[in-house]
Amino acid sequence: MAGSGTAHLRHDQPRALTVDDLVVEFPVAGGTVHAVSNLHLDLLPGETLGILGESGCGKSSAGRAVMQLPPPTAGTVTLGDVELTGLKEKEMRRARARMQLVLQDPVSALNPRRKVKDLVVEGLEIWGWGERDQRGKDAFVDELLTAVGLDPEVVRERRPHELSGGQCQRVCIARSLALDPDVLICDEPVSSLDVSVQAQILNLLEQARERYRLSMVFIAHDVAVVKNISDRVMVMYLGKTCEVLPSDGLERTALHPYTRLLLDSVPRESDAERRGEPAKAVELPSPIDPPSGCRFRTRCPLATDRCAAEEPQLRELRPGQFVACHHVEA
Numbered sequence: 001m002a003g004s005g006t007a008h009l010r011h012d013q014p015r016a017l018t019v020d021d022l023v024v025e026f027p028v029a030g031g032t033v034h035a036v037s038n039l040h041l042d043l044l045p046g047e048t049l050g051i052l053g054e055s056g057c058g059k060s061s062a063g064r065a066v067m068q069l070p071p072p073t074a075g076t077v078t079l080g081d082v083e084l085t086g087l088k089e090k091e092m093r094r095a096r097a098r099m100q101l102v103l104q105d106p107v108s109a110l111n112p113r114r115k116v117k118d119l120v121v122e123g124l125e126i127w128g129w130g131e132r133d134q135r136g137k138d139a140f141v142d143e144l145l146t147a148v149g150l151d152p153e154v155v156r157e158r159r160p161h162e163l164s165g166g167q168c169q170r171v172c173i174a175r176s177l178a179l180d181p182d183v184l185i186c187d188e189p190v191s192s193l194d195v196s197v198q199a200q201i202l203n204l205l206e207q208a209r210e211r212y213r214l215s216m217v218f219i220a221h222d223v224a225v226v227k228n229i230s231d232r233v234m235v236m237y238l239g240k241t242c243e244v245l246p247s248d249g250l251e252r253t254a255l256h257p258y259t260r261l262l263l264d265s266v267p268r269e270s271d272a273e274r275r276g277e278p279a280k281a282v283e284l285p286s287p288i289d290p291p292s293g294c295r296f297r298t299r300c301p302l303a304t305d306r307c308a309a310e311e312p313q314l315r316e317l318r319p320g321q322f323v324a325c326h327h328v329e330a
């Protein structure tokens with residue numbers, strides 16, 4: 001969306017996560033930041049949904065609101081068949097443990113004073129071990145560390161500052177997996193890592209998704225990263241959805257002018273050190289006073305008067321491909 005709509009939702013299929021009409025606003029001096037406006041998404045069991053867009057377009061606000069950290073300004077979040085926004089505090093915290101968040105900066109996500117073996121089970125100490133204690137803490141920790149590609153003998157007794165950024169991200173992923181979540185929300189999980197380490201962490205997430213039967217929301221500004229790990233990609237601009245499409249062949253099939261702009265600004269393979277930069281260094285319009293109609297219109301080469309007057313709705317232009325634009329056709 002630089003538009004709105006629900007055409008892309010799959011009401012006839014079981015869904016791991018459903019987000020309806022999500023709104024995230026921040027009151028600030030001079031007005032209200034419209035970080036996320038009327039976002040709808042769904043996630044099938046075992047699916048990875050990529051959320052793609054430039055910095056500032058509302059990706060992290062959406063991810064945090066789905067986690068109820070903090071709860072959204074409006075809208076509903078349904079995990080399996082449990083609607084979270086209506087839950088009382090205790091039930092909410094328990095339901096929320098079924099969703100885990102993996103963040104961009106793994107080093108600051110970890111308590112620097114604790115050892116890896118304790119960090120991995122921090123969540124379980126809060127939530128209780130349940131059936132997991134049968135195996136014993138050490139065996140459980142070692143199994144998880146091995147699953148995320150770390151040698152327990154080497155890292156078990158270490159603290160975060162004795163690990164690389166990639167190793168810290170592996171510990172964060174292990175810690176999330178310890179809680180046996182249904183849904184993993186990854187917010188730019190490889191953006192702070194060296195390019196050579198990024199692929200390893202993406203592989204690890206892919207393996208974890210299969211092994212632990214997870215569904216994933218994968219947020220990033222880098223088209224190549226999102227495309228590789230996702231089944232389906234949602235492109236956001238200034239708090240709205242522009243396009244939802246299968247990731248396969250996305251660089252050829254994308255139709256929305258904003259998705260095209262993101263793809264055209266992807267650096268060439270030879271320009272390796274630029275990978276990971278935001279798509280285009282153009283200032284976004286203010287989210288305090290977003291453009292009327294289609295929010296992308298101030299940057300769109302196809303914009304007409306209609307785009308200022310009327311908000312485009314998502315339309316299915318090809319099977320499985322939904323585009324919020326008045327003027328593009330398949």
Ligand SMILES: Nc1ncnc2c1ncn2[C@@H]1O[C@H](COP(=O)(O)OP(=O)(O)O)[C@@H](O)[C@H]1O
Binds near residue numbers: 033054055057060062
């Ligand atoms: N706590 C906050 N208070 C005020 N504005 C915020 C806050 N968090 C995010 N924003 C604003 O909301 C918009 C979306 O931010 P964010 O969700 O972080 O985008 P992204 O993750 O896509 O970079 C930005 O304009 C950002 O400045």
Ligand code: SF4
Binds near residue numbers: 294327
């Ligand atoms: S043509 Fe109009 S509706 Fe389509 S993306 Fe451009 S401004 Fe938005």
Ligand SMILES: [Mg+2]
Binds near residue numbers: 056059060061187188
């Ligand atoms: Mg962000």
